[in-house]
Amino acid sequence: MASTRISAQLPPDIDPTKAPIAFGRRALPKLNEEIQSPELLTQQRALMALCDLVHDPEKVYQAIQIGFVENLKNLLLHHDSTVRQKTTEIFCIMAMHNVGRQGLIQKGVIPALAELMDDPVDICRKNAHQVFEMMAKLHEGAADILRAGLIPLLMFKLKSELNEIQELILDTLSNCLRVEASEALSSGAITILKEKLTHSSVTIRSKAAQVLLEIGTHPEGKIVVGEVIPVLVSLLEDTDSEVQASATGALMFATIKPQGRFSALGAEAIPPLLKLVAGETSKARLSAIKTLTMLAELPEGRRKLLDHTDTFQQCLNDPREAVRRAAEIAIRVIKWKPF
Amino acid sequence: MLPAPRRGAAAPAAVPYCYCSPPRALPARTKYRPPPEAAPQEKEPVRYANVMYDPRVVRGNTYALQVIPACTHLDLFEIQRQREARRKALARKRAKEQVQLTPEPVEGREHVHVQTELYLEEISDRTIEVDTECQTDAFLDRPPTPFFIPAKTGRDVATQIEEGELFDFDIEVEPILEVLVGKTMEQALLEVMEEEELAQLWAHQRAYAELRNAELAEVQRLEEQDRRYREEKERRKLQHMQMLQKQKETTEKIAAWAFAKRYLTDLIPSVFSNLRESGFFYDPIERDIETEFLPWLMTEVEETLEKKVLGRMMLDSLIRTVVEKRLDAFSQEPLSGQTEASAEEPGPIDAAPQEADEIEAADLPVTASEESDQPVAEEQLSRRISFQLEEPDQAETEDLETE
Numbered sequence: 001m002a003s004t005r006i007s008a009q010l011p012p013d014i015d016p017t018k019a020p021i022a023f024g025r026r027a028l029p030k031l032n033e034e035i036q037s038p039e040l041l042t043q044q045r046a047l048m049a050l051c052d053l054v055h056d057p058e059k060v061y062q063a064i065q066i067g068f069v070e071n072l073k074n075l076l077l078h079h080d081s082t083v084r085q086k087t088t089e090i091f092c093i094m095a096m097h098n099v100g101r102q103g104l105i106q107k108g109v110i111p112a113l114a115e116l117m118d119d120p121v122d123i124c125r126k127n128a129h130q131v132f133e134m135m136a137k138l139h140e141g142a143a144d145i146l147r148a149g150l151i152p153l154l155m156f157k158l159k160s161e162l163n164e165i166q167e168l169i170l171d172t173l174s175n176c177l178r179v180e181a182s183e184a185l186s187s188g189a190i191t192i193l194k195e196k197l198t199h200s201s202v203t204i205r206s207k208a209a210q211v212l213l214e215i216g217t218h219p220e221g222k223i224v225v226g227e228v229i230p231v232l233v234s235l236l237e238d239t240d241s242e243v244q245a246s247a248t249g250a251l252m253f254a255t256i257k258p259q260g261r262f263s264a265l266g267a268e269a270i271p272p273l274l275k276l277v278a279g280e281t282s283k284a285r286l287s288a289i290k291t292l293t294m295l296a297e298l299p300e301g302r303r304k305l306l307d308h309t310d311t312f313q314q315c316l317n318d319p320r321e322a323v324r325r326a327a328e329i330a331i332r333v334i335k336w337k338p339f
Numbered sequence: 340m341l342p343a344p345r346r347g348a349a350a351p352a353a354v355p356y357c358y359c360s361p362p363r364a365l366p367a368r369t370k371y372r373p374p375p376e377a378a379p380q381e382k383e384p385v386r387y388a389n390v391m392y393d394p395r396v397v398r399g400n401t402y403a404l405q406v407i408p409a410c411t412h413l414d415l416f417e418i419q420r421q422r423e424a425r426r427k428a429l430a431r432k433r434a435k436e437q438v439q440l441t442p443e444p445v446e447g448r449e450h451v452h453v454q455t456e457l458y459l460e461e462i463s464d465r466t467i468e469v470d471t472e473c474q475t476d477a478f479l480d481r482p483p484t485p486f487f488i489p490a491k492t493g494r495d496v497a498t499q500i501e502e503g504e505l506f507d508f509d510i511e512v513e514p515i516l517e518v519l520v521g522k523t524m525e526q527a528l529l530e531v532m533e534e535e536e537l538a539q540l541w542a543h544q545r546a547y548a549e550l551r552n553a554e555l556a557e558v559q560r561l562e563e564q565d566r567r568y569r570e571e572k573e574r575r576k577l578q579h580m581q582m583l584q585k586q587k588e589t590t591e592k593i594a595a596w597a598f599a600k601r602y603l604t605d606l607i608p609s610v611f612s613n614l615r616e617s618g619f620f621y622d623p624i625e626r627d628i629e630t631e632f633l634p635w636l637m638t639e640v641e642e643t644l645e646k647k648v649l650g651r652m653m654l655d656s657l658i659r660t661v662v663e664k665r666l667d668a669f670s671q672e673p674l675s676g677q678t679e680a681s682a683e684e685p686g687p688i689d690a691a692p693q694e695a696d697e698i699e700a701a702d703l704p705v706t707a708s709e710e711s712d713q714p715v716a717e718e719q720l721s722r723r724i725s726f727q728l729e730e731p732d733q734a735e736t737e738d739l740e741t742e
Contacts, residue, residue: 055529096537137544217555249549252556256563286549290556297564322550329557 018052019045027053028062035071040080047075047086054090057097064094064103073112081121088116088127095134104131105140111148117157125161129168136175145176152187159192163201170196170207177214181221189215190224197231202240209235209246216253225254229263236272241283248276248287255294265295270304278311289315289326296334305334365393403484 019042022030031053034046050068053059063069075087091109094100104110109131116128132150135141145151154169161169177184189211196208212228215221232254235247251269254260269291276288289312295301312334315327367388390396444450454460614620 052526055526055533096533213552217552217559249552252552253559256556256559258563258567283549286553287556290553290560294556294560297560322553326553326557 015048017045018049021049021053025062028059028066028068032066032068032071035068035075040083043075043078044080044082044086047083047090051086051090051093054093057099060094060097060100060103064099069103069107069109073107073109076112076116081124084116084119084124085121085127088113088124088131091131092127092134095131101135101138101141104135105138105144110135110141110144110150114148114150114153117153122162122165126165126168129165129172132172133168133175136172139179142176142179145172146180146183149183151176151183155184155187155189155192158196163204166196167201167203167207170204170211174207174211174214177211177221178217181215181218184215185220185224190228194228194231197228197235202243205235205238206240206242206246209243209250212250213246213253216250216256222254222257222260225250226257226260226263229254229260229269230267233264233267233269233272236269236276244276245283245287248273248284248291252287252291252294255291258298261295261298261301264291265298265301270295270301274308274311277315285315285318286320286323286326289323289330293326293330293333296330302334302336309334365390365395 019031019034021027028050031046031050034042035050037043037046050063054063072087072090075083078084078087091104091113095104113128113131116124119125119128132145132154136145151173154173158166158169158173173184193208193212196204197212199205199208209232212225212232216225229251232247232251235243236251238244238247251264251273255264273288273292273295276284277292279285292301292305296305309331312327312331315330316324318324318327364387367386441450454462611620
């Protein structure tokens with residue numbers, strides 16, 4: 001059969017690993033057919049070409065209209081690792097656009113990707129987790145992940161995966177648990193996260209604290225996070241500002257309940273929090289002010305903080321309006337008297 | 340057909356030239372062959388075609404015509420085949436000649452071939468051969484066609500394109516380069532913008548998340564505060580209610596105490612008076628007299644009375660026995676006195692209870708008149724008792740009698 005190539009010697013600058021892309025609107029349909037061909041080389045080349053095309057949002061939209069997603073879902077379980085890797089990469093890039101995300105949710109890609117979590121090839125897993133992470137940032141995506149029952153699986157994977165993938169999993173978890181935390185709690189999240197809080201990597205510590213923050217927004221989560229408060233207080237003095245910010249946020253939610261407040265006071269949380277508030281450019285300022293407000297509701301806390309009201313007065317000059325408001329509320333709470 | 344070039348003497352001018360075949364205009368060929376069942380065509384007016392468009396007309400130069408040899412290239416094989424074909428044709432012809440055309444000679448005769456022409460010919464198998472040779476000139480190469488140079492008309496004008504005038508690479512390559520570079524840049528920009536957009540989105544989202552978390556924490560704190568205050572309020576309310584309850588109870592108790600106190604103030608005097616009235620506070624001597632002396636007195640009185648009663652009874656019994664004896668004595672009389680006796684028997688029997696009734700009736704007004712006096716009443720009472728005790732005795736004795 002005649003092929004489009006004229007001579008056996010290709011021009012020197014063409015990438016031989018990519019399929020030639022047809023002109024204009026025909027590009028994607030042709031790649032769609034090539035992907036379904038039984039020959040491995042054609043499939044791989046088509047996938048490489050598709051990977052480049054999909055950076056354009058219009059092409060993403062067109063791809064979803066044509067029905068690429070179904071074919072790509074079938075390719076996820078291909079025996080060849082390059083095919084799987086490229087497919088997951090394509091899903092990854094598609095998930096970066098909103099159109100892509102909506103399309104992926106509608107076609108139910110997330111349960112299909114869940115089967116890839118045990119893939120022997122690292123990069124496939126990494127891409128799959130990246131897709132999850134990006135989908136979780138959408139509310140519908142997070143709901144979809146929860147519905148697919150992926151939380152226990154993700155928790156389990158957290159123990160055994162590589163560091164990069166752990167970061168992605170923690171991000172996914174933090175976004176999903178914002179919606180609902182009961183599944184995670186039932187699969188023993190706290191023990192796993194507790195040991196992650198003392199991990200050597202900075203990003204993992206900060207992300208684990210973020211997950212605890214999200215768990216703490218739910219009432220049943222607050223009780224459980226209360227057990228981790230001493231570790232969080234020790235993280236307040238960590239060298240990295242991200243870790244401090246996340247830990248302060250987690251403490252903020254954990255100290256809402258009275259038991260949490262008592263344990264935080266007992267763990268001597270006030271001095272590091274004051275230091276964070278005093279720092280002008282710290283990201284943790286807002287959370288620290290809020291946490292101190294919580295602690296000021298207790299009598300001992302109020303007594304200790306009455307001496308430090310000038311720190312809060314300084315916060316009133318912060319350019320961010322939220323910080324100013326928080327500082328006013330804090331001062332009010334500290335100066336409140338029962339009579 | 341071309342007129343063959345004549346060798347020999349010059350052609351006499353008088354003899355007109357005659358053709359082997361007169362030239363004629365070629366009629367036009369119909370484009371399509373006639374249909375097979377067509378009738379023989381009637382004579383149509385001859386249509387002449389244009390010679391110029393007739394494919395049968397030879398084109399080109401007529402004065403230097405190249406004649407294409409009949410067989411261009413014969414290799415050995417084809418030459419052999421042609422020789423074979425010629426031999427076969429000869430053989431066929433000879434076989435044809437073998438066929439007898441005349442009948443068989445009659446007996447005694449013999450057919451002989453005889454020449455009958457005017458001039459006899461010597462016939463022999465061997466034909467008279469005269470070898471003549473003719474030799475053409477060796478084939479010369481066709482001399483090259485002389486250039487046809489038509490007469491020059493017009494003016495000569497020359498133009499020459501120097502190198503670099505028609506095609507300037509730098510200018511021509513510009514649009515191609517623009518497209519290439521543009522596409523690459525576009526793709527690169529797209530990717531960079533994508534990442535930047537994403538980074539901005541995440542930063543935006545993080546800032547929003549921070550604010551949201553802070554607000555959420557504030558909301559939850561206020562909720563918690565509210566809950567605590569509410570619980571505290573409930574507790575205090577409960578406490579206050581309990582206090583009020585206790586207060587009420589205390590006032591009731593005090594009122595009850597006051598009332599009880601007042602009620603009981605004259606309890607003691609009234610109790611005492613009641614007791615005194617009911618005889619609890621007794622004078623011991625009086626009591627002594629009452630409890631001991633008087634019963635003894637009474638018993639003594641009773642005894643005395645009993646003695647009297649006994650005496651009366653004795654008297655009664657005496658009277659009775661006497662009366663009975665008299666009755667017996669009177670009843671010993673003849674039978675005319677039996678009915679009187681029998682009438683009298685129930686009579687005394689009636690009389691006895693009647694006596695008792697009479698005595699009772701006599702007692703009753705006595706008791707009625709003397710009821711007011713208690714000790715005397717007691718006496719009467721005891722007497723009645725004793726009489727009543729006697730009554731059954733009497734009734735018993737009477738029964739014994741009637742039996």
